[in-house]
Amino acid sequence: MLDVIILGSGPAGLTAAIYCGRANKSTLVLAGDSLGGQTAEIAKLENYPGWAGSGMELIQFMKKQAESFNAKVEFTSATDIKFNDDGTFTVVCDNGKKLDTKSVILATGARARRLEIDGAREFFGKGVSYCATCDGFFYSGKDVLVMGGGNSALNDALYLSDIAKNVKIVYRKSEFFRAEAVLRDRVAAKENIECLFNTDLKSISAKPDSDKLIATTLNDEQIECDGIFVAIGHEANTDYLTESIKRDDLGRIAPDVLPNGMFVAGDVESNIKMQIATAVGTGCSAAMDAIAYLNSRN
Numbered sequence: 116m117l118d119v120i121i122l123g124s125g126p127a128g129l130t131a132a133i134y135c136g137r138a139n140k141s142t143l144v145l146a147g148d149s150l151g152g153q154t155a156e157i158a159k160l161e162n163y164p165g166w167a168g169s170g171m172e173l174i175q176f177m178k179k180q181a182e183s184f185n186a187k188v189e190f191t192s193a194t195d196i197k198f199n200d201d202g203t204f205t206v207v208c209d210n211g212k213k214l215d216t217k218s219v220i221l222a223t224g225a226r227a228r229r230l231e232i233d234g235a236r237e238f239f240g241k242g243v244s245y246c247a248t249c250d251g252f253f254y255s256g257k258d259v260l261v262m263g264g265g266n267s268a269l270n271d272a273l274y275l276s277d278i279a280k281n282v283k284i285v286y287r288k289s290e291f292f293r294a295e296a297v298l299r300d301r302v303a304a305k306e307n308i309e310c311l312f313n314t315d316l317k318s319i320s321a322k323p324d325s326d327k328l329i330a331t332t333l334n335d336e337q338i339e340c341d342g343i344f345v346a347i348g349h350e351a352n353t354d355y356l357t358e359s360i361k362r363d364d365l366g367r368i369a370p371d372v373l374p375n376g377m378f379v380a381g382d383v384e385s386n387i388k389m390q391i392a393t394a395v396g397t398g399c400s401a402a403m404d405a406i407a408y409l410n411s412r413n
Contacts, residue, residue: 117217124145125152129177139187150174152175162392217409220402229245229248230347273302281307285314360373369384369386370383
């Protein structure tokens with residue numbers, strides 16, 4: 116019987132692991148199929164205080180720190196959480212394991228919201244991508260679109276501008292209301308980035324006799340490109356939870372709806388800013404609450 120199982124290996128989950136490990140609680144992190152979640156995809160991390168490397172480098176450092184306090188990390192995911200009569204939990208994993216634990220911290224993060232227009236599913240992986248740092252190198256010297264107007268979209272556009280020939284940002288509003296000023300300024304300074312405001316797409320199709328895509332706007336204008344990168348928000352990774360745990364329309368959870376012994380941290384938690392610094396703070400808070408809960412049971 117473990118003291119705590121932490122679902123997720125992003126900044127929230129690994130911070131929680133550091134705190135639980137230091138409190139001498141037997142701690143297991145279920146990392147999913149890859150370490151770090153969205154943070155691992157950040158090529159250059161600038162807004163986390165005290166760090167000046169990539170997102171993956173930060174995650175590796177945090178993992179090593181957690182392991183130094185005897186926290187364990189396994190690359191598997193939870194498919195179900197069973198509530199036992201004695202107040203403990205059984206976490207069912209996708210590798211067939213069933214793990215018993217006294218407490219659970221939900222820190223499974225979020226995934227990119229999928230684009231729901233004609234052609235978006237058909238061309239996923241064939242020109243439509245949700246990860247610029249993963250797929251950008253395929254578009255060296257080519258023309259790409261970025262959909263979205265927040266920090267993620269502008270960061271993607273800036274990253275792609277150093278790889279692609281031309282980048283067009285397609286945004287349905289009249290200006291970048293949600294993006295940080297420093298990112299807006301950098302985008303404006305890039306000669307190969309063009310911003311198409313008051314523009315939205317209704318379909319994606321293949322250009323006949325070509326490898327290119329045609330992005331058709333709501334006004335029936337056609338934009339020819341080689342690839343489309345989508346950055347239109349996120350949804351929490353909470354599909355493995357039962358319907359008894361209430362979630363908002365983005366799949367996120369309020370801490371006060373959880374049963375005793377279950378805690379939430381990071382992008383899974385409702386009503387918080389989706390930032391690494393916030394994730395670390397909620398990871399700390401969830402771990403301290405879990406430690407206090409465990410101590411109260413002894």
